[in-house]
Amino acid sequence: MREGKITVDVIRGMKGRQRLATLTAYDYPMAKLLDEAGIPLLLVGDSLGMVVLGYPDTTHVTVAEIEHHISAVARANPKALIIGDMPYQSYETPEMAVATARRLIAAGADVVKAEGGREIESQVKAIIADGIQFVGHLGMLPQHILEEGKYSIKGKDDAGRAKLFDDATALQEAGAFAVVLELVTPLVAKELTEQFPFMTIGIGSGMDCDGQVLVTPDLVGMFPWFTPRFVKQKRQCGTDIRSAVEEWKAEVEHVG
Numbered sequence: 001m002r003e004g005k006i007t008v009d010v011i012r013g014m015k016g017r018q019r020l021a022t023l024t025a026y027d028y029p030m031a032k033l034l035d036e037a038g039i040p041l042l043l044v045g046d047s048l049g050m051v052v053l054g055y056p057d058t059t060h061v062t063v064a065e066i067e068h069h070i071s072a073v074a075r076a077n078p079k080a081l082i083i084g085d086m087p088y089q090s091y092e093t094p095e096m097a098v099a100t101a102r103r104l105i106a107a108g109a110d111v112v113k114a115e116g117g118r119e120i121e122s123q124v125k126a127i128i129a130d131g132i133q134f135v136g137h138l139g140m141l142p143q144h145i146l147e148e149g150k151y152s153i154k155g156k157d158d159a160g161r162a163k164l165f166d167d168a169t170a171l172q173e174a175g176a177f178a179v180v181l182e183l184v185t186p187l188v189a190k191e192l193t194e195q196f197p198f199m200t201i202g203i204g205s206g207m208d209c210d211g212q213v214l215v216t217p218d219l220v221g222m223f224p225w226f227t228p229r230f231v232k233q234k235r236q237c238g239t240d241i242r243s244a245v246e247e248w249k250a251e252v253e254h255v256g
């Protein structure tokens with residue numbers, strides 16, 4: 001293992017002490033850049049389906065595709081802990097969940113993540129019993145987009161809040177060490193952060209989570225055709241690439 005490698009215990013120990021900055025990485029150069037910038041947690045998320053592979057949503061991503069990208073990230077040999085995202089319908093039963101989780105670990109992930117709470121409790125328990133550490137994902141679940149039809153905020157009423165608490169309890173009892181909270185109302189995200197021992201990692205869920213995660217292309221403007229409302233974009237890399245290419249093209253075309 002690389003010297004200084006971030007471990008699950010290091011991440012757990014950050015609860016209440018240090019905020020956790022997490023970003024997605026899908027390839028070798030980005031993993032190296034994010035690691036050099038000191039990001040402790042890299043997510044090879046199934047968002048790659050939309051921001052890298054050109055699918056309309058994450059439900060098209062296959063286990064083979066995630067494995068391919070995890071391997072590229074792992075070849076960067078980052079200090080950061082690598083989370084491998086379990087694709088849509090790849091964890092329908094405990095047996096299937098363990099088989100998929102093992103494949104992602106064999107590809108180079110350090111831990112795995114899947115979407116859902118109470119409904120995947122037995123899958124999470126089976127993964128952890130197999131010796132693989134687990135990150136949960138609650139709130140808006142992008143893999144449910146086909147049933148739900150839109151990306152909407154969760155926890156707005158009593159029933160929504162109660163469901164989030166029940167799902168969080170299931171993940172805690174199963175042994176998740178961190179949970180992504182996506183599009184959860186800031187108040188409920190704060191309550192979950194205060195009441196559960198796992199690290200909460202928010203995306204579009206306010207500033208009171210233990211950490212934040214973003215899809216890196218959103219942060220740096222590498223997917224300029226759509227940026228979620230909650231993202232404060234730091235650079236316009238897509239625009240920079242387009243103008244660098246236009247400049248070079250003009251030079252080539254005007255030689256002589």
Ligand code: KIV
Nearest residue numbers: 024045046047180213
């Ligand atoms: O796939 C992904 O990148 C994610 C983040 C949006 C948290 O799950």
